[in-house]
Amino acid sequence: MEIIVMHGHGKKPESHGAVLIVAVGTTQAEGRQVVASCMKKVQEVYPKAEVTYAFSSEPVRLVLKEQGEDVPGPLAALASLIEKGHSRIVVQPLFLTPGTRYHELYPLVKSLNEMAGAHGVLGFDGILISTPLLMFDEDYFEVAEAIQSIYGNLAEDEAVVLVSPQSEGGTDPALCQLQMVLDDVSKTGRLTIGAVDGYPGIEKVKSRLGHIGTKKVRLVPLTIVPGIHAWIEIAGGANSDSWQKLLEGAGYSVEVDSKGLGEYDQITDIVVKRMISRVDSHAFLKK
Incomplete structure (x- = not known):
C-alpha cells in the first residue's frame, strides 16, 4: 500500500x-x-x-x-x-433602506x-x-440630489410620485426623511414619495398632490431592482387597487414611468x- x-x-x-x-x-x-x-x-x-x-x-x-x-x-x-x-x-x-x-x-x-x-x-x-442606499444622513442628500437630477425637470402642472412597492419593514421613517430632504433639494414639492404597504400611503399622497395643485402625475417605482411586483402594485393591469387606477379614479391624469429608480x-x-x-x-x- x-x-x-x-x-x-x-x-x-x-x-x-x-x-x-x-x-x-x-x-x-x-x-x-x-x-x-x-x-x-x-x-x-x-x-x-x-x-x-x-x-x-x-x-x-x-x-x-x-x-x-x-x-x-x-x-x-x-x-x-x-x-x-x-x-x-x-x-x-x-436594498433601499x-x-x-x-x-x-x-x-x-x-x-x-x-x-x-x-x-x-x-x-x-x-x-x-x-x-443599503439609505443609511446615514448624508446618504439622503446624495440620493435626493440624484433623484432631482433624474426627475426634477417638471412642467408646472406635473408631479412625480416615487412609489415604494414593497414594505421596507419598519423603516417608513426613512421614506419620510427622504421626502423632507427632497423638499429641501427640489424646492418645488413636486417630487412626492409614497408606500404601497406603509407610510406615507395613497391617501397622504393624494392630499399632498391636492396641496400642490397638479392633476398630472408620473408614477415611478422607488426601488433599486424593479420586479413584476412593482409594476402590479403601481400599474396593475386588471388590478383595480393599483396606484394608477386609484389616482385616475381621483381625477388625476396618470403616466407610469417605464424605468425604475435603480435603472439610472x-x-x-x-x-x-x-x-x-x-x-x-x-x-x-x-x-
Whole structure:
C-alpha cells in the first residue's frame, strides 16, 4: 500500500477577494439588467476580484428554477465563495433602506464572521457588509440630489410620485426623511414619495398632490431592482387597487414611468461608490 506523506498545512489558492451583490430578486429583464450593471461597475474597479450575485427571495429563486436557472440565496453564494478559497468577501446589498431585508442579511454575515480568522472553523479572513442606499444622513442628500437630477425637470402642472412597492419593514421613517430632504433639494414639492404597504400611503399622497395643485402625475417605482411586483402594485393591469387606477379614479391624469429608480446610472453609481468607500476604509480589497 502506498503511503502519501503530507507536509505542512497545504497552500490555499490565490485569491484577490470576492464581491457578492445581493438583491431581493426579480424575474424581470429590467431588474436583471440593474444587477448586471452593478456587477460590471464593481468589476471595473476590482478587476481581479470575483464578482457574483444572489437573490434573497426564495419565491423568486423557485420561479427562476422552474425556468431552468439556478440563482443562489445569500448563504449558498457565500458558502461557495468561501469554498473556492476567497479569504475576503464583500457583500453589497441592493436594498433601499436598512429594513427587514438588510436585517435578515446582516446576522448571516455576522454568524459567518464568527467562524473566520486564521484558526477559525472556516479559515478565511472575513466578510465585509456594505450599506443599503439609505443609511446615514448624508446618504439622503446624495440620493435626493440624484433623484432631482433624474426627475426634477417638471412642467408646472406635473408631479412625480416615487412609489415604494414593497414594505421596507419598519423603516417608513426613512421614506419620510427622504421626502423632507427632497423638499429641501427640489424646492418645488413636486417630487412626492409614497408606500404601497406603509407610510406615507395613497391617501397622504393624494392630499399632498391636492396641496400642490397638479392633476398630472408620473408614477415611478422607488426601488433599486424593479420586479413584476412593482409594476402590479403601481400599474396593475386588471388590478383595480393599483396606484394608477386609484389616482385616475381621483381625477388625476396618470403616466407610469417605464424605468425604475435603480435603472439610472446616477443611482447605481452611488451604490458602487458606497461600496468602494467602505472597502477602502477597511483596506479590504486591492484595486
